[in-house]
Amino acid sequence: QQQKDVFIRKSELLSSERINESQLQALLKKGILEKHDKTLSRLKVYEPEKEISEIVLSPEQETAMQSIKNQFHKNNTVLFHGVTGSGKTEIYMKLIQEVLEEGKQVLYLLPEIALTTQIIHRLRTYFGNKVGVYHSRFSEFERVEIWQHVSDKTSDSYRVIIGARSALFLPFNNLGLIIVDEEHDMSYKQFEPSPHYQARDSAIVLAKLHEAKTLLGSATPAIETYNNTARGKYGLVSLYQRYGGVELPNIKIVDLRKENRKKQNYTLYSKPLLESITQALAKKEQIILFQNRRGFSVHLECGLCNYIPTCKHCDVTLTYHKKNNELRCHYCGYKEAVPQKCDLCQNPHMEMRGIGTEKVEEELQLFFPQAKIARLDYDSTRSKSAYQQIISNFENRKIDILVGTQMVTKGLDFDNVSTVGILNADNMLYYPDFRSFERAFQMLSQVSGRAGRKNKQGQVLIQTFNPHHPIFQLVICNDYQTLFHKSMIERKQFTYPPFCRLIKITLKHKKQETLDKLAKMLAVEFKKVFLGSVLGPEYPPIMKIKNLYQKDIILKINLSKSLVSSKNIIKKIISLPVFKSIQIHLDVDPY
Ligand SMILES: [Zn+2]
Ligand SMILES: [Zn+2]
Numbered sequence: 119q120q121q122k123d124v125f126i127r128k129s130e131l132l133s134s135e136r137i138n139e140s141q142l143q144a145l146l147k148k149g150i151l152e153k154h155d156k157t158l159s160r161l162k163v164y165e166p167e168k169e170i171s172e173i174v175l176s177p178e179q180e181t182a183m184q185s186i187k188n189q190f191h192k193n194n195t196v197l198f199h200g201v202t203g204s205g206k207t208e209i210y211m212k213l214i215q216e217v218l219e220e221g222k223q224v225l226y227l228l229p230e231i232a233l234t235t236q237i238i239h240r241l242r243t244y245f246g247n248k249v250g251v252y253h254s255r256f257s258e259f260e261r262v263e264i265w266q267h268v269s270d271k272t273s274d275s276y277r278v279i280i281g282a283r284s285a286l287f288l289p290f291n292n293l294g295l296i297i298v299d300e301e302h303d304m305s306y307k308q309f310e311p312s313p314h315y316q317a318r319d320s321a322i323v324l325a326k327l328h329e330a331k332t333l334l335g336s337a338t339p340a341i342e343t344y345n346n347t348a349r350g351k352y353g354l355v356s357l358y359q360r361y362g363g364v365e366l367p368n369i370k371i372v373d374l375r376k377e378n379r380k381k382q383n384y385t386l387y388s389k390p391l392l393e394s395i396t397q398a399l400a401k402k403e404q405i406i407l408f409q410n411r412r413g414f415s416v417h418l419e420c421g422l423c424n425y426i427p428t429c430k431h432c433d434v435t436l437t438y439h440k441k442n443n444e445l446r447c448h449y450c451g452y453k454e455a456v457p458q459k460c461d462l463c464q465n466p467h468m469e470m471r472g473i474g475t476e477k478v479e480e481e482l483q484l485f486f487p488q489a490k491i492a493r494l495d496y497d498s499t500r501s502k503s504a505y506q507q508i509i510s511n512f513e514n515r516k517i518d519i520l521v522g523t524q525m526v527t528k529g530l531d532f533d534n535v536s537t538v539g540i541l542n543a544d545n546m547l548y549y550p551d552f553r554s555f556e557r558a559f560q561m562l563s564q565v566s567g568r569a570g571r572k573n574k575q576g577q578v579l580i581q582t583f584n585p586h587h588p589i590f591q592l593v594i595c596n597d598y599q600t601l602f603h604k605s606m607i608e609r610k611q612f613t614y615p616p617f618c619r620l621i622k623i624t625l626k627h628k629k630q631e632t633l634d635k636l637a638k639m640l641a642v643e644f645k646k647v648f649l650g651s652v653l654g655p656e657y658p659p660i661m662k663i664k665n666l667y668q669k670d671i672i673l674k675i676n677l678s679k680s681l682v683s684s685k686n687i688i689k690k691i692i693s694l695p696v697f698k699s700i701q702i703h704l705d706v707d708p709y
């Protein structure tokens with residue numbers, strides 16, 4: 119009679135302490151036990167759920183999907199411009215299904231993988247263990263296994279990979295489609311550490327190598343991407359209706375100047391915002407409060423001589439962290455205890471300046487003592503499981519108000535959020551960058567888009583000291599077209615992308631004098647070739663990081679010039695012997 123084999127791991131057997139190594143060898147010799155080598159996976163196996171319902175698209179979604187497929191006949195790359203809440207994910211899933219049926223692989227890129235448990239869960243429910251997830255937070259062993267699962271042609275290989283930008287470098291064996299979701303997102307650009315690359319643009323190149331298609335998705339496309347559709351380089355499919363006929367949120371601008379005139383102290387929460395929160399809480403609806411990270415930090419300052427503690431290694435003010443009662447540098451991680459007296463004048467009374475993120479929560483709790491409040495940002499939630507805990511608590515309505523930074527704008531869908539408040543829009547408006555207008559629009563629209571997802575219109579309140587800034591009218595009307603045309607006029611006038619290519623050259627050196635001298639010489643060399651298209655050298659806003667001084671030179675490369683020859687000229691110049699002693703970093707298409 120045949121007996122069924124039972125396997126036990128050697129390590130398990132030995133750890134039971136009833137048997138030691140030499141006894142084990144004896145049992146093997148007598149043939150009582152047999153030794154077999156087996157490969158065990160570190161990765162979990164996900165079975166698709168038994169009874170999954172067909173994905174049913176609304177008529178609008180169906181039309182959009184057909185248009186995407188039609189566009190793919192003519193174009194390798196298509197932009198899918200769908201407003202927030204238009205149900206892009208269902209359309210992606212349908213497309214994925216069709217590509218899988220052709221026996222090909224799909225790469226689904228997302229800007230922030232730690233926050234996308236919702237999407238991963240949906241895809242796994244549907245496609246089971248055909249779905250692999252890849253990002254740089256996996257261990258090296260796990261990554262090796264994922265590599266094998268991607269390159270394998272066996273039945274248990276991955277057919278759909280959800281990943282952050284580094285997933286581009288996996289060894290796909292038969293790629294049919296790449297989806298770049300939230301294609302406008304800045305985190306697709308990697309600049310520190312090297313290699314510098316823009317994952318969205320690299321995805322298009324990768325697709326070309328595989329003769330695959332690329333679908334770029336966004337509610338607020340990058341100006342460069344939209345321009346490529348206008349030029350006919352990419353196809354375009356637009357969906358301006360939200361799923362289920364839900365209206366886009368009602369957006370109100372709150373004038374903080376008026377609010378503060380009446381009061382003695384600067385207030386974080388205007389009366390209209392407090393009223394909206396009260397109403398939402400009364401109806402058991404949830405609230406998201408968005409706070410831009412810039413402009414919410416606390417530092418120390420001497421009340422007598424105005425001395426401000428700065429980092430020993432960087433040209434940066436140290437930030438006060440209440441939790442550990444310490445000062446920290448956000449650029450190099452340097453920490454020190456809160457000083458008891460001023461370094462310069464020995465005055466024992468150092469004062470706190472600025473509004474910290476903790477203050478935002480504390481004040482809110484005073485207004486709403488019964489409400490459950492949580493915070494989601496990079497500072498307070500270091501670990502992956504901590505993010506997921508907060509997100510799932512919010513999903514399960516264990517949290518009433520979620521306060522967060524940029525993280526709350528990324529790829530999260532909550533169906534009970536009725537109210538969104540933007541605490542201070544001003545620090546997004548004035549940023550010394552040619553993309554600042556575009557970015558402010560993207561950020562404000564994305565945050566607003568979190569409001570009102572199921573059966574009712576959401577409410578958004580934007581607090582600002584500049585209520586007449588033109589960006590607000592565009593956000594209120596969700597007027598992407600005007601944003602696009604305005605941006606294009608401005609960029610043409612001042613020659614910025616897409617009317618040229620930018621290359622940023624950063625020079626770094628320990629000694630400021632050496633840096634100044636060599637940066638000047640380098641700029642002179644560039645000007646001989648690129649003439650008026652050389653900007654700088656100039657100090658960036660932070661001139662010293664990790665003990666190295668830095669200066670930037672920016673080259674504007676005319677689109678009619680050959681990129682290859684420009685590259686060769688730059689290479690030749692920076693490898694001149696005189697520049698040997700200085701660090702030179704190149705960043706093409708800087709963000
Ligand atoms: Zn002092
Ligand atoms: Zn530092």
Ligand SMILES: [Zn+2]
Nearest residue numbers: 437446448497
């Ligand atoms: Zn911090």
